[in-house]
Amino acid sequence: xxxxxxxxxxxxxxxxxxxxxxxxxxxxxxxxxxxxxxxxxxxxxxxxxxxxxxxxxxxxxxxxxxxxxxxxxxxxxxxxxxxxxxxxxxxxxxxxxxxxxxxxxxxxxxxxxxxxxxxxxxxxxxxxxxxxxxxxxxx
Ligand code: CMP
Numbered sequence: 001x002x003x004x005x006x007x008x009x010x011x012x013x014x015x016x017x018x019x020x021x022x023x024x025x026x027x028x029x030x031x032x033x034x035x036x037x038x039x040x041x042x043x044x045x046x047x048x049x050x051x052x053x054x055x056x057x058x059x060x061x062x063x064x065x066x067x068x069x070x071x072x073x074x075x076x077x078x079x080x081x082x083x084x085x086x087x088x089x090x091x092x093x094x095x096x097x098x099x100x101x102x103x104x105x106x107x108x109x110x111x112x113x114x115x116x117x118x119x120x121x122x123x124x125x126x127x128x129x130x131x132x133x134x135x136x137x138x139x
Contacts, residue, residue, distance in 0.1 A: 005035065006082040007128035009117040012070035015039075019107055020073050023116060026103060030089045032077040036129070036138045044068040050131060059112060066112065074132040083119055090118045 008027070010020050028034070042050065047064040054060045079085055091102025093114055098105040107115035119125035129138075 002081050002084065003122035003125060004078055004080055004082050005129060006032075006077050006079075006086045006125045007117075007119045007132070008075050008077055008086065010073040010075075011113070011115055011117065012066065012072055013109060013113045014107055014115040015071050015073060019115070023103060023107060024073075024075075026106075027075075027077065027086075027089070030079075030085075032079045032082070032086065032089075034075055035078050036074075036076040036133045038074045038132060038137070039071055040074060040132070041071045042068045050128070062112065076129045076133060076138060083122055083125055086118045087120070090116055 010023055014020065014023060024034075044064055047067040048055070051060065051063055051067070054063060077086060089103060091098030091104035091108075093104070094111040095104045095108035095114060096111075098108070103116050104114050109115070119128050
């Protein structure tokens with residue numbers, strides 16, 4: 001059975017462009033409930049750990065440099081079928097391939113600077129949520 005939470009991050013370039021409000025509005029209107037929310041900044045080491053699954057890939061070093069380059073907005077979202085439904089709202093990694101009305105079509109600059117992250121499985125949603133939030137910070 002699919003779980004009911006997913007994890008998202010609004011990435012540094014979208015925060016810098018003051019798009020957090022517009023993106024959160026789309027998420028809430030998409031039926032997701034915000035269970036935890038935090039503006040924070042990753043160190044390069046933390047970004048490396050978060051994206052550890054991509055270690056060794058050609059884009060890994062630039063990804064962790066970019067993700068530690070400025071503040072991000074991290075959130076836990078709740079909805080039935082949260083992971084799959086959020087990935088639908090998010091759109092494909094490359095905004096040029098993303099469907100109309102998706103967050104990446106609207107807000108992403110490129111495949112690497114793609115504005116918003118979303119977990120790819122229930123297992124990773126829990127790992128990623130726990131990476132950013134303690135039990136006390138969730139309701
Ligand atoms: P995200 O959904 O946060 O998960 C991994 C991230 O790595 C992805 O978004 C992109 O920011 C980045 N990424 C994935 N594939 C590529 C690629 N081929 N080239 C550059 N960046 C990528």
